[in-house]
Amino acid sequence: MPAVFTLLIESFLGITALGIVVVFLTAFLSAVPVKYNLKSVFIRWRSTVATVVGIALVVLVYVLLQSLAVGIEKSNANTGDPRNILVARKGATAESSSLVTRAQLRTLQYFEEIERNAAGDPVISADVLTLASLPRKGQGGEANVLLRGITPRGMELRPQVQLVAGRWFSPGRREIVVSRKLAGRFANFEVGDTFKTGPATLTVVGWLDGAGSAYDSECWMDADESRSVFEREMYSTFLVRPKSPEAATNLIRKIENDKRLQLRAESETGYYQKQTLTAAPIQWLAGFLAVTMSIGAVFAAMNTMYAAVGARTREIGTLRVLGFHRRNVIATFLLEGILLAMLGGALGCLISLKWNGYTTATLSVESFSETVFAFTITPTLAAQGMFFAAALGFWGTLLPAVRAARLPVISALKAL
Amino acid sequence: MTLGGFILKNALRNKRRALLSVVSVGVSLFLFITLQVALRELTLPPEDLGSSLRIIVRNKVSLMSSLPARQLQVIEKIPGIAAVTPFTFFGGLYKGDEKFTSFAQFAVDPARVKDVIVDAKMDAAEYAAWIADRTLCIVGLDTARRYNLKRGDRMQFTGTFYPCDLDLRVAGFYHGTADDRTVFFHHRYLDEALDNPGTVGCWWALAASAEEAVLVTARINAAFANSSAEVRAETERAFQLGFISMWANIKVLIGSICTVVVFTLLLVTVSTMSMAIRERFRELAVLKALGFRRRELLGFILAESFGLSMLGAVLGAGGAWLLYRNLDIQKLANGVFLAFEVTPRMLGMAFAIAALLGILSAIAPALSVARTSVVEGLRTLD
Numbered sequence: 001m002p003a004v005f006t007l008l009i010e011s012f013l014g015i016t017a018l019g020i021v022v023v024f025l026t027a028f029l030s031a032v033p034v035k036y037n038l039k040s041v042f043i044r045w046r047s048t049v050a051t052v053v054g055i056a057l058v059v060l061v062y063v064l065l066q067s068l069a070v071g072i073e074k075s076n077a078n079t080g081d082p083r084n085i086l087v088a089r090k091g092a093t094a095e096s097s098s099l100v101t102r103a104q105l106r107t108l109q110y111f112e113e114i115e116r117n118a119a120g121d122p123v124i125s126a127d128v129l130t131l132a133s134l135p136r137k138g139q140g141g142e143a144n145v146l147l148r149g150i151t152p153r154g155m156e157l158r159p160q161v162q163l164v165a166g167r168w169f170s171p172g173r174r175e176i177v178v179s180r181k182l183a184g185r186f187a188n189f190e191v192g193d194t195f196k197t198g199p200a201t202l203t204v205v206g207w208l209d210g211a212g213s214a215y216d217s218e219c220w221m222d223a224d225e226s227r228s229v230f231e232r233e234m235y236s237t238f239l240v241r242p243k244s245p246e247a248a249t250n251l252i253r254k255i256e257n258d259k260r261l262q263l264r265a266e267s268e269t270g271y272y273q274k275q276t277l278t279a280a281p282i283q284w285l286a287g288f289l290a291v292t293m294s295i296g297a298v299f300a301a302m303n304t305m306y307a308a309v310g311a312r313t314r315e316i317g318t319l320r321v322l323g324f325h326r327r328n329v330i331a332t333f334l335l336e337g338i339l340l341a342m343l344g345g346a347l348g349c350l351i352s353l354k355w356n357g358y359t360t361a362t363l364s365v366e367s368f369s370e371t372v373f374a375f376t377i378t379p380t381l382a383a384q385g386m387f388f389a390a391a392l393g394f395w396g397t398l399l400p401a402v403r404a405a406r407l408p409v410i411s412a413l414k415a416l
Numbered sequence: 417m418t419l420g421g422f423i424l425k426n427a428l429r430n431k432r433r434a435l436l437s438v439v440s441v442g443v444s445l446f447l448f449i450t451l452q453v454a455l456r457e458l459t460l461p462p463e464d465l466g467s468s469l470r471i472i473v474r475n476k477v478s479l480m481s482s483l484p485a486r487q488l489q490v491i492e493k494i495p496g497i498a499a500v501t502p503f504t505f506f507g508g509l510y511k512g513d514e515k516f517t518s519f520a521q522f523a524v525d526p527a528r529v530k531d532v533i534v535d536a537k538m539d540a541a542e543y544a545a546w547i548a549d550r551t552l553c554i555v556g557l558d559t560a561r562r563y564n565l566k567r568g569d570r571m572q573f574t575g576t577f578y579p580c581d582l583d584l585r586v587a588g589f590y591h592g593t594a595d596d597r598t599v600f601f602h603h604r605y606l607d608e609a610l611d612n613p614g615t616v617g618c619w620w621a622l623a624a625s626a627e628e629a630v631l632v633t634a635r636i637n638a639a640f641a642n643s644s645a646e647v648r649a650e651t652e653r654a655f656q657l658g659f660i661s662m663w664a665n666i667k668v669l670i671g672s673i674c675t676v677v678v679f680t681l682l683l684v685t686v687s688t689m690s691m692a693i694r695e696r697f698r699e700l701a702v703l704k705a706l707g708f709r710r711r712e713l714l715g716f717i718l719a720e721s722f723g724l725s726m727l728g729a730v731l732g733a734g735g736a737w738l739l740y741r742n743l744d745i746q747k748l749a750n751g752v753f754l755a756f757e758v759t760p761r762m763l764g765m766a767f768a769i770a771a772l773l774g775i776l777s778a779i780a781p782a783l784s785v786a787r788t789s790v791v792e793g794l795r796t797l798d
Contacts, residue, residue, distance in 0.1 A: 050687030057680045061673055068669075093515070093576040096480065097507075131478040133648075141661035144478050198477040199644065230481065231644070262579075277515060292447045293677065299440035300684035303433055307691045363662045365516075368480065370662070 016391045020338060023394070026331035032324060037336040044308065048340065051304045055344030055389055056351065058293045063352040063377065063385040065286035068360070070381060071373040072279040079213040080268035084157055085248055087238040087255060087265045094275075094366045096129040096146060099234045104261055111254065113247035114240055117153075125154030126235040128226045131369055132197040135187045145182065146369040148218050149226025157239050161215050166191040166206030171222045174200055174229065178219040180207040181359055181372040200229040214272055217364070217371040239268065277365040294392055301396025305337050309404040316404050317412025326405040333404050337397025338390050345389025349382045427720045430692065434724060437688045441728025441773065442735065445766045447677055449736040452762045455670045457753050459660050466535050467594065468626050471633055472503070472655045473619035476646040479505075480577075482615035483645050490639055491619055496632040498624045499531030502603045504617030508573030508582060510563075519559045519597040521573060521582070523606040524620070532622045535593045542567070542588025550605045552587035556596035560589050571599065580609035621649075678769055685725060686777040693717055693781030700785050701793025714782045722774030729770030733763050 027034070041048055080086075087108070092098035105126050108114075115123045128149030133142045152171075155161070169175035183189035193204045202221065210216035226232070242248040248267070255265040309316070316329060355375040364371035428434055473491070475481035482504075491500050504523040509515075526547045530536070538554060546552045555565055565571070565586055573582040584601050603616065621636075623629040629651050636649035650658070693700070700713055737758045785793075 047687050047691055050683050054680050054684045057676050057683075061676055065673075089579055091575055091579065091581075093509075097577045099579060131480040133476075133478040141658055143662045144480075198475075198481070198646070230477065289447070289673065292443060292450075293680070296440045296443040296447070296680070296684070299436045299443070300688070303436045303440070303684075303688045303691070306432065306436075307695070310695075360665050362665060 013391075016394055017387070019394050019398075020390050023331055023334040023338060026327060027335040030324070030328040030331060032319065032328055032332045034335070037332060037339060040308070040312070041336060041340055044311070047304050047307065051301055051340060052344040052347060054300055055297055055341050055392055056347035058290075058297045058392070059345045059348030059385045059389050060351050061293065062286055062290045062388060063349060063381055064355060064375065065282060065289065066381055066384070067352065067355070067375045067377045068373075069279040069282045069286065070378060071360075071376040072282070072371070073276065074376050075212060075214055075216065075371075075373045076272045076275045077269075078160075078211065079215065079272040081157065081159070082267060082269050083241055083245075083248070084268040085240045085242060085251060085265050086268045086271045087240060087263050088236075088271075090262050090264045092264075094368070095127075095237050096131060096367050096369070098129075098236050100126070100236065100238060100263065101234050102126075104263065105235065105238065107261065108238060108240070108255075111251060113242045113251040113254070115243045121153075123153060123157065123241040125151045125157055125239045126223065127151070127154055127237050127239065128223050128230070128232055129236040130226060130230045130232070131367075134195060134197070136185060137187050140185075143186075143363070144369040145186065146218050146367055147176070147226065148220050149223035150220050151223045154223070154239055155220075157241055158215065160211045160213055161220075162209050162211070164207050164209045166204075169205055169221055169225075172225065173222070174202050174225060175205045176202045176219050176221040177206040177208050178204055179216050179372070180209050181216045182219065182370065183207055184359075185361060185370065185372070198229060198231075202229075212374070214275075214371070217361075217367075217369065240265075275364075275366045278362065278371065290388065294388070297392050298396045301337065301341065301392060302400060305333065305397045305400035306403070308336075309333065309400045312404075313407060313412050316407055317409050320409045320412065329405040330401045333401035334394065334397050337401070338393035341389045341393025341396065342386060344392075345386045348389065349377075349385045352377055352385070423716055423719045423723070426696075426716070427723060430695075433688065433692060437685060437724050438728045438731060440688075441685055441725050441770065442732035444677055444680070445729055445732030445770065446736045447732075448674060448769070449733055449758055449762055449766055451670055451674050451677070452765070453736075453740065453756055453758055454753070455667065455674075456759070456762075457756060458663070458670075459667055466533065466622070467652045467656070469534075469623050469629055470532060470652040471619075471621040471623055471629060471636070471649055472652055473621065473636055473647050473649040474617075474655075476648045479618075482613075482617055483619065483647065485614045485616050487619065487640065487645070487647075491621065491636060494632065494635050494639060496624050496628040496635065498622045499528060500619055500621040501525045501528035501532050502616035502618075503620035504603060504606060505577070506573065506575065506582065506601075506606065507577045508575050511572045511574075517573075519556070519599065521553075521599040521601065523603040523617075524600050525603055526600070529600060529620075532620050533590075533593060534622065536590040537592040538590040539588055546587035549587070550602040551583070551585060553584040553599050553601035554588050554590055555586055556593070556598050557589050557591035558596040559599065560586075578606070578610060580606070582606075582609075619647075682773055682776065685721075685773050686780065688777075690777065690781045692720075693785065697785070697788070697793055701788070701790050704785075704793065705790045710786045713785055714778070717782045717785070718775065718778040721778045722771070725770045725774040725777070726767070729767050733758075733766035733770075737763060 087100070088095060088098035089100060109122045109124050117123055130147045130149070131144045132147055134145050135142050163177065164180055166177070169177055178189045188195040189204055191204055191206060194201050208215070208220060210218070223235070240251070242251050252265045255261060255263050319329060356377045357374050359372060359374045361370050361372045363369070473483070475483050485502065488500065488502070491497060501524045506521040506523055508517065508521055510517045530543065542554070546554050553571060555571070559565070567586055567588060569586045571584045571586060575581050582601065582605070590596065607613070623632045633649040633651065637647060640647045703713060740756045740758055
């Protein structure tokens with residue numbers, strides 16, 4: 001997005017926020033009691049309800065869409081151990097499109113920065129990632145599932161993945177452990193089921209749970225078995241545990257600079273945090289809808305508030321005669337509009353909570369496979385929704401409020 | 417004053433409210449149409465004559481698994497096949513793109529591909545030049561326009577799926593297919609860069625007739641059953657639809673947003689309309705006292721709300737239609753959207769919604785007017 005555009009949006013939001021703060025301050029400092037606003041809001045309950053529900057729906061759509069994007073990001077952010085280093089082919093944009101050789105494994109495992117376990121072996125795992133096109137449950141057609149061929153060391157390096165049903169696969173057998181969340185979406189994923197991919201028939205022996213990480217979208221099997229089933233000579237990536245943070249920095253530099261290897265290394269958590277392509281279009285859609293729907297909502301709010309001003313011409317005249325300033329009148333109307341809108345915002349946020357934690361899935365743009373994530377409504381997101389509602393109220397009430405303040409006192413009192 | 421004039425005067429009496437109502441209906445219908453167009457574009461790939469004739473053969477495991485090049489001899493001999501070419505998705509990043517390149521690059525056999533993409537029109541001299549030099553490529557006209565490419569320009573791609581980069585030169589352009597964005601280059605160039613692995617990504621074939629296409633796919637599938645590389649052959653159309661079904665719940669998502677938008681719109685307009693009527697309750701009572709009948713009053717109200725919402729529809733739906741017709745959507749959306757076409761069906765739906773809005777928002781005020789007696793109506797203060 002062009003910088004000018006971002007600046008424009010940011011300054012617009014800034015002005016709105018400032019306006020809202022000023023309104024609250026003026027309203028609370030002036031003597032027009034807030035009770036007056038609250039009572040007025042409920043006297044014309046029909047149009048009030050329409051406005052509140054309208055704004056609630058706008059906020060709901062915005063919050064829900066953003067919560068999808070947050071869900072995808074959070075599942076990526078949850079993934080990996082900050083101590084681990086992921087090594088992939090230079091140029092590969094995803095683990096599944098990376099290829100690394102056995103020769104590279106031999107070179108890499110003698111690097112002294114790598115931690116050794118009790119038996120004295122280097123803590124390095126060479127994984128094989130493949131995609132299998134498998135039938136969904138019901139009439140959903142087929143979708144790609146990410147299969148990770150993994151070594152015992154690779155499992156030790158990923159402690160957040162737990163077995164929740166059945167047992168782990170045994171090395172050398174065509175067995176597979178599938179993610180519990182994927183099991184709800186694909187046919188033949190119950191423990192004990194079998195499915196065919198390529199020339200091989202795999203037996204599901206257990207379910208894994210990735211604790212809300214990207215591993216929830218994977219199925220695990222034995223690395224060498226995976227290479228034989230999918231006829232792969234090479235591995236996809238290496239996962240390494242360096243001895244210390246300093247060793248990690250050294251190791252990354254050493255791998256990146258080694259012309260023989262042609263590999264790229266980065267921290268495992270860093271790699272997953274960079275996977276933002278899938279969430280980006282959803283965020284774009286949320287932004288687009290927020291802008292267009294709010295135009296409609298602002299006009300609707302304006303209509304309601306103009307009618308309110310029209311119906312209360314006499315009241316306004318009375319307020320002015322009692323000695324209230326024009327700015328008090330503006331503030332009191334703005335406050336009313338903002339409160340009304342925030343009521344709608346609160347309603348929208350409350351309704352959105354119903355979906356919080358609900359699991360859904362889409363095609364990940366990076367791994368090109370089904371990725372599972374949950375609607376995630378964070379406090380920040382709810383606050384954003386409330387601010388959005390308040391902004392709608394502010395801009396929808398500004399012109400009617402100004403009109404109210406500019407009514408001549410005499411004509412206001414004369415009005416029937 | 418004629419009746420029509422009376423209704424018009426009434427509708428425009430509060431010009432600001434009339435304008436706000438029309439614009440909020442307009443904006444919402446504009447949004448509705450935009451979402452519908454986007455949904456159609458994402459879920460219904462462009463269809464042309466060839467898409468039901470052309471067949472894509474991929475590895476049964478998944479698109480990411482390759483196929484042995486030796487399968488060519490078998491596929492060629494299958495009855496009903498008019499032409500076939502290797503068809504490998506390179507998926508590189510065009511220079512300057514860091515994360516995502518919106519047009520595809522395919523490695524094909526130049527001598528064979530012309531018989532598969534039958535819709536494509538290209539200059540014979542350019543085509544001959546392309547066949548002759550394996551470092552040349554041909555570029556879809558849309559992509560060429562977007563990047564302002566001329567013949568002889570270099571196109572460099574960084575490999576993401578394949579451990580090699582491409583350095584191609586533009587031999588010429590093609591147009592006339594449903595999606596003129598793709599770059600085609602020599603499969604031999606890719607083979608050499610990868611040290612001749614003897615594999616291809618997919619096969620791309622043309623069936624002799626549309627009736628035979630389904631039979632041909634079955635024959636291809638049968639030909640490689642129980643071999644080391646089983647295949648899935650399907651028509652291009654079926655392939656694209658299968659691809660889209662992988663997006664899973666996106667369709668439901670946009671569909672439900674459309675519903676929410678329409679509902680919000682309904683709510684707001686109904687409320688505004690009834691506000692306008694309530695404001696002149698006394699006038700309506702006077703009209704009633706003058707001897708206008710209930711159905712005539714209903715007519716007044718209906719005509720006004722119907723007129724306003726229709727005007728909104730003309731503004732919103734018509735505006736969307738005009739805008740998307742004249743906008744270079746490809747450039748704006750970074751190549752994600754291709755045609756962004758507003759279909760007559762969508763326009764019809766938008767107007768139907770507007771009509772429904774007009775009728776629904778007249779019902780509540782009309783009912784209360786009908787129910788109230790003249791005296792009560794005259795007594796109301798606001």
